[in-house]
Amino acid sequence: MGPLIPNGIIGSEWDFVIAILLGVAFGFILEASGFSSSRNITGVFYGYNFVVLRVFFTALIVAMVGLMYFDYFGWLDLSKIFILPTYIYPMILGGVIMGFGFIMGGFCPGTSFTAIAIGKIDAIVFTIGLYLGIFIFSESYPLFESFYNSGNLGNVTLTDVTGIPAPWFAAAFTVVALAAFWGTMFIEKRVRKNTKEYKF
Amino acid sequence: MNTSKIINNQPKYINPYLGGVLLGLLVLITVFITGRGLGASGAIKSSVVTTANVITPDNAKENAYMSQFISDDHSPMYTWLVFETIGVFLGGLLSGILFGRVKKFRIEHSPKITSRKRLIFALIGGMLFGIGSQFGRGCTSGAALSGSATFALGGIIVMFAIFGTGYVIAYFFRKLWI
Incomplete structure (x- = not known):
């Protein structure tokens, strides 16, 4: 049955309407969870607010386990979904650069858009930064084109690489996430006791 | 005591x-309907390519990176992620209005820190x-999530590279946040 648009069950003329609707839901969830505040987000790195970990890991559990069930019931053909390609070295470097961007800027791209929506000037400046960064990348692309394309493993999943079936990863991740929810509860309590200047 | 009040x-x-x-x-519904996940940085990339293509079309088409995203039959803005991102903004606004933020x-x-310092770091971070x-090949939404x-x-x-780096360097930037 699924994916519905690639399989022609929903016509591709609906593609952009669906894009806006899914985007509205995405933006709503991000803002309602508190991701329109940079100080909320960075709390995950300092222990005074683990909302990012809670939302992110819960979402991963639901999506991973959900995909397994959709596959099991035959609702979704997993061979037809897009798998992000893996370019090992550029992706590690990219993640490290984004880590610096996250700590310095306090947002990631999606969250900054919702913060602009409620009037945060720091989010507007962050988004201008995104634009400049991607522009700089594009202009200097010839300098690192070969590195950008290095370490290409293709569109591989964890199962392709290790041979371990996906449900095992979903189960293992769920256990790790639950342990993280439990452990960070105590860390947060302790750090908040010593934090005075956390106000919105 | 004081702290809990503030929180x-x-x-x-x-x-x-x-x-x-x-x-x-x-995420599940998005994959089920479209066969792909959500994203965010892709829309900004489309804006960069579009501006370059309008202001200096020859340069944009010669640029080995941007030329991949330029096509003759439609503007680079006419992509799924741009529409999704318009939705993200609207959804954020809707939630913000609903909860009074x-x-x-x-x-x-x-x-x-001062507002000025915050903005300088927001720009560098962005x-x-x-x-x-x-x-x-994507940010926290498209790649990590x-x-x-x-x-x-x-x-x-x-995902590991972003959050791992964040934890390693958090100490050095603590004054920005706590």
């Missing part, structure tokens, strides 16, 4: 586990995130 003062957010379940279901333009920062997202949810190795790599 209770925060704007009302939904329960993070509820937010997580909703976000997970959204849409206020006049303001700068949020730790009391230990630039780094923009550059990193191109190497990473949607990629990991579909068990893509690349998504997991990006």
